[in-house]
Amino acid sequence: MKIIRTIAEMQEQMLRLKSEGISIGYVPTMGFLHEGHMSLMERARQENEAVVLSIFVNPLQFGPNEDLDAYPRDFDRDHSVAESQGVDYIFYPSAEEMYPKDASVQVSVVDRTKVLCGKSRPGHFDGVATVLIKLFNIVQPTRAYFGLKDAQQVAVVDGLIKDFNFPIELIPVDTVREEDGLAKSSRNVYLIGEEREQAVELSKSLQLARTAIQGGERNPLKIVDMMMRHINKNTSGKVDYIEIYSYPELQSLETLTGKIIIAMAVKFSKARLIDNIILNVE
Numbered sequence: 039m040k041i042i043r044t045i046a047e048m049q050e051q052m053l054r055l056k057s058e059g060i061s062i063g064y065v066p067t068m069g070f071l072h073e074g075h076m077s078l079m080e081r082a083r084q085e086n087e088a089v090v091l092s093i094f095v096n097p098l099q100f101g102p103n104e105d106l107d108a109y110p111r112d113f114d115r116d117h118s119v120a121e122s123q124g125v126d127y128i129f130y131p132s133a134e135e136m137y138p139k140d141a142s143v144q145v146s147v148v149d150r151t152k153v154l155c156g157k158s159r160p161g162h163f164d165g166v167a168t169v170l171i172k173l174f175n176i177v178q179p180t181r182a183y184f185g186l187k188d189a190q191q192v193a194v195v196d197g198l199i200k201d202f203n204f205p206i207e208l209i210p211v212d213t214v215r216e217e218d219g220l221a222k223s224s225r226n227v228y229l230i231g232e233e234r235e236q237a238v239e240l241s242k243s244l245q246l247a248r249t250a251i252q253g254g255e256r257n258p259l260k261i262v263d264m265m266m267r268h269i270n271k272n273t274s275g276k277v278d279y280i281e282i283y284s285y286p287e288l289q290s291l292e293t294l295t296g297k298i299i300i301a302m303a304v305k306f307s308k309a310r311l312i313d314n315i316i317l318n319v320e
């Protein structure tokens with residue numbers, strides 16, 4: 039496994055692979071790897087001849103009052119996780135390497151970002167799109183693997199790949215959960231005391247919604263209201279949003295039908311957790 043820190047060397051290595059006709063599976067991450075990231079690497083390993091993992095905590099996608107400095111980092115551990123998953127290259131650039139000067143072009147994502155995390159984290163997806171355009175040009179992958187835990191990100195990347203004609207196949211991967219149902223996240227380490235037990239209520243409320251829909255409920259307001267009450271009753275967290283849209287278009291629905299996403303964000307004292315389920319409603 040090679041660790042590469044410069045864009046020039048990464049591009050050189052990737053061009054060499056491409057000239058030999060080798061398929062490249064790419065997993066972009068911010069590090070502090072867990073089983074969610076591992077399932078992406080595993081899938082990339084199965085489907086490609088070479089696997090690239092990038093670890094970059096992208097300052098552009100953090101708002102001024104968010105957790106950029108506190109974001110958990112442990113390169114040594116990530117290194118052994120990547121090695122155990124059969125990763126061939128880790129791209130591990132510094133912020134100076136990725137952003138050596140002020141930008142002369144800015145990217146603005148105008149669709150699929152007015153709701154959910156796009157609404158509560160202004161500029162977040164512009165930062166995600168900017169770094170991904172750069173990373174896609176650096177890595178030039180055949181396939182890129184993204185987790186459905188960040189389903190809005192998958193929807194934005196789908197638009198980005200299509201609008202900018204990247205010759206990349208987007209592979210969405212299901213959310214990996216703890217045994218009790220909590221979605222794995224690098225940010226779960228911020229949960230303090232009882233918050234860890236309470237955090238399971240996010241996935242429980244999503245399961246309540248699923249059961250209600252299976253039982254015939256089609257009114258999104260009723261489902262959201264039920265979930266809101268569940269979270270407020272069972273946790274000390276503050277609901278940032280609980281919303282239901284069509285997926286991946288993220289359009290409002292008066293009646294639940296077709297492919298839908300039920301998504302939520304809840305703020306605990308130090309951690310803001312997100313979770314979602316995607317359902318096909320008859």
Ligand code: AMP
Pocket residue numbers: 066067068069073074075077078183184185186187188211212213214215221222223224
């Ligand atoms: P991050 O390091 O949080 O930026 O995540 C890197 C990639 O891993 C993103 O595509 C995430 O959606 C994905 N990911 C994070 N947590 C999970 C999870 N619990 N299950 C599946 N994929 C995940």
